[in-house]
Amino acid sequence: MKVEQVWIAGEWRDATSTSSFSAVNPSTGAALPEKFPISDWTDCDFALNAAVEAARALRTVSNEDIALFLEGYANEIERSASEIVAIAHAETGLPIQPRLSEAELPRTATQLRQAAAAAREGSWQDVVIDTKTNIRSHYAPIGSVVILGPNNFPFAFNGVSGGDFAAAIAAGCPVIAKSHPLHPGTTKILAECAARALRASKLPKATVQMLYNISNVDGLRLVADPRVGATSFTGSRAGGLRLKAAADAAGKPIYLEMSSLNPVVLLPGAIAERGEKLAGELADSCLAASGQMCTSPNLILAIAGDATSNLARALAETLQSRPSAPLFSEGGLKALDEGVKWIASAGAEIVTGGARVEGEGWRYKNTMMQISGKDFLAEPEKLQHEAFGNATLFITLNDVPQLVQLLETLEGNLTGSIYSSSVGADDHLYDAVAQALRFRVGRLLNDKVPTGVALSPAMGHGGPFPSTSHPAFTAVGIPRSILRFGALHCYDNVREERLPDALRNQTTLPHIWRTVDGTMIRG
Structure with a gap:
């Protein structure tokens, strides 16, 4: 059977490979017919050399040309939308509507256009010009970027189309993208769209390259290679830490998004006002993409009482009444089952679910576990194990001091939410809870579930370790997300004609720091 080709140095070519793989439809468990290569190091080496040449050539390409490529790519994706959505549905089991066609694909095109606007406008470079000392600085492209995309967003975080890709290209960096092995066919079509947009652009032909899969050994070697400027990875904690060790040993930046429990705190006034509504909101958030979202609420915390017991019961009943959606892979199903059993062995009670769904495909019963604050505090490390999927842990606390104590044991998370009374009944509690939560999450929400991540320049999608490898950066929110690849x-005292255009005296970039009468001012 024919094995699909990789996209290297501006051409589709046969991979250097001795093995191949196929994607599997998670709704049925049946293998899909296409074969994709697992590339040997020779393909990585060739792509790295081509990326080095592309990085040099991109230094002479205008911001306008970079922007035009990104916009052209967004147009190509939209023209191929039906084909992309169909194969993604087959490879991931995610619903065509509204998830893939009405939410994720438009989001992907939008973030490419936002990156185009940021490249054109240029303020992400944060230019500083000190005319008194004749010292000037700005952020410039870091070099070739390796992007290892996740399984849970086949478009919006795909290595060849997602937010990391858009940010790296906007910074002027060539990208070597590795497809996630769960959706190689989706990545192939996206790469074909990128190839068409590249051919119509003034960018070097190796600005975008794509491999389907490589061995773990070659993956570790790739992120540590001297020709790599930086790497972005979204995936498991275990995999991320192995990659981080390899990159750190070589002194290479790597931006990781790994694990997050996303605690949701329900204060008493909120439960008294709208407990039934909260149960529905939490169920919707817990089951979005069958819980396979990095912002899924895996910890729900509330002060014990009759209203809290009623809410917990309503949440469990709602989860039990809804159908179980497919998980992305058989491995994911196994990991979720093991995670639930691990949390139960640490003292949590399984209220509903806690077992696989019999039949075809990879499904797990919607699961809620419950534990007291006292028992959680007895095993806080074990009970922070991430069960990635449609499972959540409900924690009942004796009082606010115990709640604060528990929050202070948490590892770093992407998000943390606090629901409170709309009429001020919880205001005397809020500050203590928010202060305990603030330094353990990247994004603090009020009266919202955490699963939505808006394409806003103010958005922060990052957080303290182990949610990410560095709390100062974001994977969503252009232009800030671009800084990872700068x-x-x-x-110092370089003649003006030798300076990059952005640092010359007559630069028109907005938001520049300059010295005026010895004082640095913006503008």
Whole structure:
């Protein structure tokens, strides 16, 4: 059977490979017919050399040309929308409507266009010009970027189309994307769209390259290679830490998004006002994409009482009444089952679910576990194990001091939510809870579930370790997300004609720091 080709150095070519794989439809468990290569190091080496040349060539390409490529790529994706959505549905089991066609695909095109606007406008470079000392600095492209995309967002975080890709290209960096092995066919069509947009652009042909899969050994070697400027990875904690060790040993930046429990705190006034509504909101959030979202609420915390017991019961009943959607893979199903059993062995009671769904495909019963604050505090490390999927842990606390104590044991998370009374009944509690939560989450929400991540320049999608590898950066929110793929370049007493355009005296970039009468001012 024919094995699909990889996209390297501006051409589709046969991979250097001795093995192949197929994607599997998670709704049925049946293998899909296409074969994709697992590339040997030779493909990585060739792609790295091509990326080095592309990085050099991109230094002479205008911001306008980068923007035009990104916009052209967004147009190509929209023209191929029906084909992309169909194969993604087959490979992931995610619903065509509204998830893939009405939410994720438009989001992907939008973030490419936002990156285009940021590249064109240029303020992400954060230009500083000190005319008194003739020292100037800005952020410039870090070099070639390796992007290892996740399984749970086949478009919006795909290595060849997602937010990391858009940010790296906007920074002027070539990208080597590795497809996630669960959706290689989706990635192939996206790469074909990128290839068409590249051919119509002025960018070097190796600005975008794509491999389907490589061995774990070659993955570790790739992120540590001297030709790599930086790497982005979204995936498991175990895999992320192995990659981080390899990159750190080589002194290479790597931006990881790994695990997050996303605690949701329900204060008493909120439960008294709208407990039934909260149960529905929490169920919707817990079951979005069958719980396979990095912002899924895996910890729900509330002060014990009759209203809290009623809410917990309503949440369990709602979860039990809804059908179980497919998980992305058989491995994911196994990991979820093991995670639930691990949490139960640490003292949690399984209220509903806790077992696989019999039949075809990979489904798990919607699961809620419950534990007291006292028992959680006896095993806080074990009970923070991430069960990635449609499972959540409900924790009942004696009082606010115990709630604060528990929050202070939490590892870093992407998000943390606090629901409170709309009429001020919880205001005397809020500050203590928020202060305990603030330094353990990247994004603090009020009266909202955490699963939505808006394409806003103010959005922060990051957090303390182990949710990410560095709390100062975001994977969503252009232009800030671009800074991950920038290096600070400083010029000291360099003649103006030798400076990058952005650092010359007549630069028109907005939001520049300049010295005026010895004082640095913006503008």
